[in-house]
Amino acid sequence: MTEFKETELDERAIKMAKVLSADAVEKAGSGHPGSPISLAPVAYTLYQHFIKHDPNDPNWEGRDRFILSGGHASLTQYVQLYFSGYGVTLDDLKHFRGGADTRTPGHPEYGLTPGIEMTTGPLGQGFASAIGFAYGERFQRGLLDPNTPKEESPFYHKIWAICGEGDIEEGISGEAASLAANQKLGNLTVIFDANRIQIEGDTNLVLAEDVLKRFQAYGWYTDEFSFIQPDGSYKEDIEGLADVIAKAEAAAPDQPKLIKVHSLIAWPTPGKTNDPSSHGSKLGAEAVAGLKKLLGYDPEESFHVDEEALAHARKVAERGLEAHKEWDEKFDAWRKANPDKAALYDRLKAGELPEGFDKAIDDLEATFEVGKGVATRGASGSVLNAIAAVMPELWGGSADLGGSNKTDLKGAATFAPAECATAQWPNCNEFGRQLHFGVREFTMGCITNGILLGSHTRPFGGTFFMFSDYERSAVRLAALMEIPNLYIWSHDSVAVGEDGPTHQPIEHLASFRAIPQLEVIRPADAFETAEAYRYFFEKKNTLPGAMVLTRQGVPVLAETAAKAKDGVRKAPTSWSTPRAPRTSSFWPPVPRSSGPWPPPRPWPTRASRPASSPCRPWSGSRSRTPSTRRPCFRPPSRPASPSRPAWRCRGTSTSAPTASPSPSSSSACRATARRT
Ligand SMILES: Cc1ncc(C[n+]2csc(CCOP(=O)(O)OP(=O)(O)O)c2C)c(N)n1
Numbered sequence: 023m024t025e026f027k028e029t030e031l032d033e034r035a036i037k038m039a040k041v042l043s044a045d046a047v048e049k050a051g052s053g054h055p056g057s058p059i060s061l062a063p064v065a066y067t068l069y070q071h072f073i074k075h076d077p078n079d080p081n082w083e084g085r086d087r088f089i090l091s092g093g094h095a096s097l098t099q100y101v102q103l104y105f106s107g108y109g110v111t112l113d114d115l116k117h118f119r120g121g122a123d124t125r126t127p128g129h130p131e132y133g134l135t136p137g138i139e140m141t142t143g144p145l146g147q148g149f150a151s152a153i154g155f156a157y158g159e160r161f162q163r164g165l166l167d168p169n170t171p172k173e174e175s176p177f178y179h180k181i182w183a184i185c186g187e188g189d190i191e192e193g194i195s196g197e198a199a200s201l202a203a204n205q206k207l208g209n210l211t212v213i214f215d216a217n218r219i220q221i222e223g224d225t226n227l228v229l230a231e232d233v234l235k236r237f238q239a240y241g242w243y244t245d246e247f248s249f250i251q252p253d254g255s256y257k258e259d260i261e262g263l264a265d266v267i268a269k270a271e272a273a274a275p276d277q278p279k280l281i282k283v284h285s286l287i288a289w290p291t292p293g294k295t296n297d298p299s300s301h302g303s304k305l306g307a308e309a310v311a312g313l314k315k316l317l318g319y320d321p322e323e324s325f326h327v328d329e330e331a332l333a334h335a336r337k338v339a340e341r342g343l344e345a346h347k348e349w350d351e352k353f354d355a356w357r358k359a360n361p362d363k364a365a366l367y368d369r370l371k372a373g374e375l376p377e378g379f380d381k382a383i384d385d386l387e388a389t390f391e392v393g394k395g396v397a398t399r400g401a402s403g404s405v406l407n408a409i410a411a412v413m414p415e416l417w418g419g420s421a422d423l424g425g426s427n428k429t430d431l432k433g434a435a436t437f438a439p440a441e442c443a444t445a446q447w448p449n450c451n452e453f454g455r456q457l458h459f460g461v462r463e464f465t466m467g468c469i470t471n472g473i474l475l476g477s478h479t480r481p482f483g484g485t486f487f488m489f490s491d492y493e494r495s496a497v498r499l500a501a502l503m504e505i506p507n508l509y510i511w512s513h514d515s516v517a518v519g520e521d522g523p524t525h526q527p528i529e530h531l532a533s534f535r536a537i538p539q540l541e542v543i544r545p546a547d548a549f550e551t552a553e554a555y556r557y558f559f560e561k562k563n564t565l566p567g568a569m570v571l572t573r574q575g576v577p578v579l580a581e582t583a584a585k586a587k588d589g590v591r592k593a594p595t596s597w598s599t600p601r602a603p604r605t606s607s608f609w610p611p612v613p614r615s616s617g618p619w620p621p622p623r624p625w626p627t628r629a630s631r632p633a634s635s636p637c638r639p640w641s642g643s644r645s646r647t648p649s650t651r652r653p654c655f656r657p658p659s660r661p662a663s664p665s666r667p668a669w670r671c672r673g674t675s676t677s678a679p680t681a682s683p684s685p686s687s688s689s690a691c692r693a694t695a696r697r698t
Pocket residue numbers: 056057092094095143144145146185186187188189192215217219220221287301
């Protein structure tokens with residue numbers, strides 16, 4: 023039982039949340055009103071009673087994190103941010119989906135709106151990244167405050183998420199849920215809004231299994247609560263819901279929790295309740311008027327604010343301030359008792375590198391032998407191990423290809439509870455830094471995104487370049503959010519050997535290079551690999567980077583020893599006479615099974631010189647347009663990049679993107695056009 027008692031003002035605030043959501047979509051002319059209307063009591067209960075937050079300081083270190091996995095229901099969150107006093111205004115609600123200048127876009131965007139922890143919209147990713155947030159919480163606490171019982175540590179916090187059937191149907195949620203249970207992520211609670219409606223209608227057609235049993239099998243704690251009463255009536259009993267959540271929190275400290283809430287989409291909108299049309303279209307004037315009448319609002323008035331109910335809801339900010347003050351005391355005591363850790367925290371928070379970072383790379387480079395054949399994946403592994411020695415915040419692993427990707431950190435404990443230990447990985451520790459994702463590339467991308475968003479630490483994840491396809495959607499989201507995820511993609515070309523065409527990346531380089539704000543880095547040799555890492559970590563621009571690395575040995579070049587340091591970050595490095603540079607799309611060259619090695623280079627026969635351009639955005643060969651709108655709510659460790667392509671082209675008030683290739687009007691399919 024909780025001490026949470028629903029008052030008349032709570033009830034009025036929930037009604038207002040429903041009406042404002044309906045009005046916002048109606049004014050925008052499009053959007054997703056159904057779930058924000060029926061989820062209003064759930065979100066209100068979480069924001070008012072469970073989530074520890076300080077609306078006056080959205081980046082407060084001690085806050086709980088909330089992720090709305092079904093980003094289409096963004097008004098669910100925007101209205102609570104307005105109620106809580108995050109600085110989201112009534113005007114912002116009136117400009118929902120309002121083009122480039124809106125702070126309330128169709129789907130929540132990280133860095134744009136205070137209180138939004140992550141960009142969501144691609145279903146399933148919020149769920150999976152919430153698990154990454156929980157990874158980040160634990161690892162960061164292990165770095166900074168490992169010996170304090172977790173709930174007493176200033177670095178302990180909880181992760182809350184709301185998801186819908188769409189998230190549950192996506193395989194990514196199941197993949198990630200499996201890991202979450204293994205990891206005993208007891209600070210994660212997900213509310214599953216089971217309204218049994220999605221765009222095409224009743225979910226019974228496509229989601230027939232008992233979801234809670236499935237999650238129990240993963241090892242989750244599960245429970246359910248219904249607003250639909252046995253007699254068919256509907257009661258938004260938020261006290262009952264709060265009891266179920268509180269019971270879960272108390273009963274399962276070491277298990278992630280899934281609470282299924284049976285609801286009716288858009289309840290109580292006349293003609294639209296439990297109707298799929300309410301999912302993604304405006305309700306229409308008649309239905310909105312009907313909703314307002316039912317809830318005691320004037321149907322003629324839009325965006326009416328019940329000031330008394332709003333003032334009541336805003337009191338959550340006072341409670342947040344109190345919680346923050348208490349936390350400050352705890353934090354100050356921790357600082358005094360742990361000056362070294364406090365210095366580490368300050369460095370991580372500022373996004374700075376440790377003192378020995380350059381030396382670690384310099385010392386490693388001093389061991390490289392010019393002329394020797396070294397696979398760049400091997401060089402990458404050496405760099406990771408060298409910098410890991412001075413960067414305790416660096417952690418990562420692979421999707422079951424650690425030995426091949428060279429992502430193993432020598433001597434590191436595995437990030438997993440001790441009871442997960444295996445013959446191969448006996449050293450498991452809840453604060454370990456070696457990650458194992460299983461064969462789950464997409465999960466790896468989502469979890470590392472969550473780690474970056476939820477902590478100040480620096481994760482990396484490896485797989486074969488071929489299987490980066492599985493991870494692509496999370497990579498794209500990292501690029502969109504401008505978070506410096508690090509992908510280590512080895513076996514970069516047709517030269518993967520005997521595995522054959524299923525393992526040969528062909529279009530991958532071009533397709534990943536087409537993702538705006540993803541820095542695809544393909545170093546030519548060991549020196550360029552080391553320098554690419556140096557630059558990736560040292561630059562303040564925090565875009566994600568993909569290291570595309572060879573399986574096979576490639577010669578360590580004398581030229582790069584001298585020039586790679588400047589070369590990776592500037593214009594292409596030249597090896598021969600200064601003619602028009604010609605960047606190689608098939609560099610490094612592929613070793614041939616017979617014939618001389620290295621093979622004769624084709625370039626000198628042409629009127630051009632070879633040049634290495636391991637990362638096109640770094641050498642300035644891809645144009646960027648300045649951002650139309652600066653993100654405003656990011657912690658110092660996650661600054662935005664200085665210039666950004668026009669990802670944010672939405673609505674009518676921005677020009678078309680220029681950073682991404684525009685399809686030719688005459689050839690929707692270029693390959694077909696070329697053939698015909
Ligand atoms: C990966 C992905 N595929 C498709 C969509 C388009 N889409 C948006 S919402 C939705 C249906 C979601 O249903 P549900 O989670 O039940 O949401 P509710 O109807 O309860 O709002 C779909 C298919 C998407 N956003 N992400």
